[in-house]
Amino acid sequence: MNGVVYPDYYRKFKCIADRCTDSCCIGWEIDIDSESMERYKNCGGELGRRLSENIALSEDGTLSFILGENERCPFLNSRNLCDIYAELGEDALCKICADHPRFRSFFSDRTEVGLGLCCEAAAKIILSRRGIFSFENPEEPWSDSFENALLDIRREAFRIVSADGDVFENLGRLLNFSEAAQYALDNGEAVSADNIFGGELPFLKGGRLAENAVSLLGKMESISAEWDNMLAEIISGNYETAFPERVRFDINEELEQAAQYFIFRHFPEAIDDGDVLSKAYFAAFGCAVIYVMEGVYLRKNGGLSFTDRINAAKLFSKQAEYSEENMEMFFEWVWDMKGGS
Ligand code: SF4
Structure with a gap:
């Protein structure tokens, strides 16, 4: 079977053309x-x-x-x-x-088509969504066993990050689960998230981005002056993470969706390189950087609107996901952090 599958929000997308503040x-x-x-x-x-x-x-x-x-x-x-x-x-x-802004992931017997977070109309749809990620049509089993294992792992990953509670605790669980999942994938075993308990992000502590994460951002190729300004604020630590309660709730929900978007988009890359763990790290890292960027906007604008939160997500997406060089740099950073394993 050769099917094309789309996320449940896909048909809502329409380019807003001249109303876009950030034309592609x-x-x-x-x-x-x-x-x-x-x-x-x-x-x-x-x-x-x-x-x-x-x-x-x-x-x-x-x-x-x-x-x-x-x-x-x-x-x-x-x-x-x-x-x-x-x-x-x-x-x-x-x-x-x-x-644009569509992207595709190719499996042996299906193609997934998604919308990139770099586009503000797409980011608005993705961040406004609630609940666990789903497709337009229910998923069916596929013929390739590695791909099936990968899809099982991805389903668990969606479940972990969309569970109730703090998104960063859930992302910590995702990293723990992905360690086990990577081992299982390498050894042809099945894996379950049921016995994976707490976790912590190695690059976000107490709402502050770790030094090695900031240094990685500093080494990346810059895609815009907007990113340069944002990076300068992050390097100077000019971000606020004591978000007002109501905004905190919205941020948590939106980052849950951003995490699922990263998982949906990047886990299939493991079909080529067999490495699902670094994709989980990317999802967690992306959410941590977007969170910190939101802190920059809060401090600068005296409040944090939904538009600011969309801007943070799309700026990170453009800076990281749309530069092959930056993605490679990120994956090398993860491998170094994991001791080359
Ligand atoms: S970034 Fe998105 S909304 Fe803006 S012009 Fe491009 S496709 Fe349209």
């Missing part, structure tokens, strides 16, 4: 697929001229749009709408633009 047409290199390139080559008139003048071969040999001032896509007009879309229609968008 700014600050990203946009690679053009060969089919779209053929179409652009044959486009006439003023748009054809602009297309021919605004596409170049990048260092890695792919064709991409030449970004303008402030790294804007040259076809993003002053109303933050796309001129290619306006003139040629949605079908003329290159694949990367039409697809």
Whole structure:
């Protein structure tokens, strides 16, 4: 069976285009697929001229749009709408633009499609959700035994982080469970979370980010000036973690959803590298950094709105998940921390 499966919130997504405060047409290199390139080559008139003048071969040999001032896509007009879309229609968008913010995980007999937390419309949907992660259609058993074991582990992981209580305690349990799960996966055994008790995050104590975690953030390639500013605040320890009670409750619920999103998105990467433990670490680390970033916004803005919390989640996602180099750096950090095991 070859199916495509989606999270239960997937169909709620709609790009908010000119109402987006953070267009994905700014600050990203946009690679053009060969089919779209053929179409652009044959486009006439003023748009054809602009297309021919605004596409170049990048260092890695792919064709991409030449970004303008402030790294804007040259076809993003002053109303933050796309001129290619306006003139040629949605079908003329290159694949990367039409697809964003979707991502895919490939199993032997199914493909999972999700929405990336880097997009504010998607982040709003993901963080507003409540309860345990679920798909549009109930999951069915698959033919590959490793993948089945991985999916069992992921289901347990969803259950652990969505349990009642403090999200960071649950994430600590997730790390303990994932240690056992990794062992079971390596040795072809079954694993259950039933006998996994308390846990603690090694990089978040008393609401403060550990020195080695801050130093890792400092070494990562920066994706934006916004991140540079945020990083400076984190390095200076300028974050408040004594959140007002009502906000604390919302943060807990939202980080529970963020954790499930990271688990949903990154656990399947273990199909290629067999390493589920570092993906669990990434989920916990992502939530810890978002939490600290929310503390920066609270201190800076004198309050913490839902928009601030969306901004924290999407900024972390863009900085970490959308840079291969930063993801690799994170996984190496985990392996070093685990003593290369
Ligand atoms: S970031 Fe999301 S909402 Fe904003 S323009 Fe891109 S796809 Fe649309």
